[in-house]
Amino acid sequence: MLRKLFYLINFSLLAFFLLAIRQDARRGWKKYQSRYYRMEIARLEQELAQSSDPGKRERIQEEIRRWRSMGLQIRQIILRDFDRVDRCITCHVGMDPFANPSLTNSFTENPYQAHPGKLSSSHPFPRYGCTLCHQGQGLATEVAAAHGAVRHWERPLLKPPYLAASCARCHVNFEELPGAKAAALGKDLFDKLGCVGCHAVNGEGGAVSVDLGDVADKPLGRVDFSYTGLAREEWSVKNWIELHLTRDPMEIVPNDPQGKFGEPIPPSGMPPFYRELQPSQAQALTAYLLSLSHESVPHEYYVYASPKPKPRFANPVEHGRYVFHKYGCQGCHGIGGARGVRNFNALGPDQTRMDQGAEPTLTKVVGTYTREELKEKIRNGVPSSAVVKFNPEGPIPPLYMPPWKDKIQGRELEDLVTYLLSIAEKGQWW
């Protein structure tokens, strides 16, 4: 009996140890690397067969010998400025500046193809690496882990159009940058929709909701994905942002309006932008937001372009309209003040449910104020306790008018009020 156990143990120990070694030796990257070598050698041999010039043949033969003698190895770029190591070129050999100095090749599929475009000359890989722009897990040498689509890695691979976010991190005033179109469009939409009225960016803007200045760095531990319906692998900041634009935010952050767990808490106050945004626009906006990060970049990596000149207005109404958009008033009151957005449990016209509450529609109400009253209202805002509730037992409405007296002053305030009075639909509402 003991003798049999003795044999059993010793043979299984050896067998499992060999299994472990085999597992270790057969890493995925070796397959890609050796395949690349073989493809490169085959291409060179074809070239050799077609060439008759002895000098050129010599060079090609030399090149073939070089590829033949190149061992399988983990290749990496060490980025001292960023304290990173990128091993992406272990599989993407065509992008290794030492194995493939021209950084071009004829392959068309990943991971074999060289980096498309001319980026490698303006962003030399030994200095920029890969993950600085593409994100993902540079240290990893297995596909899923390297692309960051695994648990416990919060920066998965950024794909176009979201990739533009990375351009916008270093390129200040990126509006005219050729490669960062999506981010530029996103910024444009961000301004147009008036997001800044509620979401400050690094302190600039309204304080109704969270500051988005470092939204791209948001740790997933601070996000409650429970109502998103996303699978665990899809939890990412990118998806979290985009869902706010492609679905009704009230569904994603419903909170507790019925007061099941105590005092009622209203759902997210963010208006349902999904109705007006195309999917491509939502992606562009997401790309722009993903560029908002506080991750430090050494100053020499920043690239500046001249900012757009500030518009000048002779007409006070035109200037007022500009001010209205600059501070994001349309975020709650609608573009041109034409339609107040949803404000949960605020008392609105023709209301039967709490979620039909709305912000005031300016074209309808500004006419009921004098110039001075309007200025007063803008300066001091309307605190959320003063927002009339539809259901007195329900939650305090999430949206309110913040006081603008520190931000909108002087000429801007005067012209804003002039503009507002100009859009009032006189006499119709009353």
Place this chain on the structure above:
Amino acid sequence: MDVTRRSFLWAGWAALVAFAVGNLAAAARFMFPNVIYEPSQKFNAGPAAEFPEGVSTQLTTAWRIWVVRKEGFLYALLARCTHLGCTPNWFSDQNRFRCPCHGSNFTPGGDVIAGPAPKPLWRCRVEVASTGDLMIDRAILENRPGLRERPPFVVSV
């Protein structure tokens, strides 16, 4: 009194014991670092007397701190929701902090009045320096009723 050999032997042993105990004490003291390379959690918040009655949000962006003055006392609340760590906002009209992430509400004292937060907001250690400046230490925190209302977590001004 005669010094016999035997009594002197005891003195010798006593010396050895004192040496050993001294060594232990020295080793223990050695383990307490005198300098630590942690980013300072302590900061000067300016003249204590100048904070207005009620909740002041002027330190929120720079230090994540609310300074509250109430009935001649000052205390400093850490602006970090005890639920998932977001930064709540102050609503003077409702006299409460409300967290934008999951809707936890807190009183100016830091107690939870609504939402999922499991415990009250943290109060930081505060003291008034000889210059009259308020010193806030964000490393030393307290949120238990009974303890947080006592120095060093409140200071009278």
Place this chain on the structure above:
Amino acid sequence: MNFPNLKAALINSQIWRSIFRSGIWKDTPRDRAGHVIGNLWLHLHPVRIRPRALQWTYTWGLGGISFLLFLILTVTGVFLMFYYRPTMELAYRDMKDLEFAITLGKLLRNSHRWAAQAMLVAVILHMIRVYLTGAYKKPREFNWCIGVLLLTLTLFLSFTGYLLPWDQLDIWAVTVGTNLAAATPFLGYEGPFSSLLGVHVANDVRFVLLGGTVVGENTLLRFYVLHCVFVPLVAGALIMLHFWRIRKDSFSAAPLALPGPRSSAEGAAAPLSSASDEEKVEVWPHLVLREYVAAGFTVLFILLWSILQNAPLEELANPTVTPNPSKAPWYFVGLQELLRYFDPWIAGVMIPNLIIVGLMAIPYVNPNPKGVGYYAWRESPFAIATFLFGILLWFVLIFIGYFCRGPNFAWYWPWESWLVHKAPPPPTWDLPLWAGALLLLFYFGFGILGPRFLQREISFKPAVIFYWIFAAAAGAAIYLFGFTAGQVAALFFFLFVYYLFGFLMPQRYLRDLSWPRYLTAMVFLLMMVGVVLKIGAMVGFNLHYILALPQYNFNI
């Protein structure tokens, strides 16, 4: 020249004989004895041993397995040290290197991790086995104490090693774990009475453990040194002492007297069965072979486990983002669970220390010399029942903390999704100071004196039947007063735990002890039952504190 001659020449050469001493193996008793005596590692064994000691079902090889795991951990740990740098910037990256870039690095790290977990389990099971077979009793009391210390060191080794990968899982587990140290009475800045000594955050025991006020660079270095050098050295010294004492006190599975067959009246031990004089057998090969098999299966188990499952590694440590929930390592999660019912100075400091002291006190409190060398339930039912109750309690707490706690440490069934939102806990209340003081006084006063001064022994069956009749009647009465059925059930269940362990059993089994022993036993017993009762009061009735003195941070 043929092979046997060559072999003989080799073995008889001066070089060979200078190293191994023994000559050609002839498998004589002298050879076998020489094998054990002449070998540094094997001579920890006696030369001959009783056959009974060879039974698997006596030791299960647990002590040897624990030691083997310690050796595996030493070897794998030394290899890991070649690639590991204990700094905040590099530690996590080195973990990734082990996983992705170093040959067999992942296997090595997995083996180290799983062997550590297996060692904890083996050590705990070893302790249970030693207890159940009475091997802690005279003359082995001191060795039992060393064993308890080794258990503590194993926990500490595992805890210090937990931090080293420097990921989110670790720093928060260690933050939770070391915050308990801050609650030490007098010496921790959050502990009761610490303000009297001028203890604050930058001079208390937590500060010296962390080398700072938060888990940071110094903590990593400290834990690294403790984990790799200091604690293993201390543990190694104690292990040597432990083994040496086993040898000196002789192996417990060879008592002179074994109880006779159970057929004798009342199951009392019959004197000296023939087994006492049984023929001894040689350790080599009989015992050594069995040890080999146990060791082989252990290594195989660790190897398989390491191939099949990777050691966890989460995001890079981030001191500003707390995962929700953040849990202590599994062996401390029972303590963390206790934190819901007690203030940290009790749950995190008093209870673990009392457990250690209590375990060490057992052999000195229990004067019963019987029941050594076999599973002796009948010889000491009280000692074994109480011990198993404590172990069960510990693992139930671990189970709850590990499997049943979700975000905000709210209760989630193991099959329930953590995405479900749970109501915040109901408000709690405290007893008034006088009532709490009286209750505690009565609990310990009556609890200690009651069983001793009972005129005569109460037999169990009528006492238990009486209790449940009383419970049914009283329960029905208070049910009518508006308590829920769950509360009534909780009340009488937890009272029954007290009634059984704190009253019925002591009055039967402890009444003949000498006073010092009796007092020690009762104080520890009442505290253990008290923990259970407090949990019941909290779960059933939302009672937060029995005795609250917030000004001294002293709340029970």
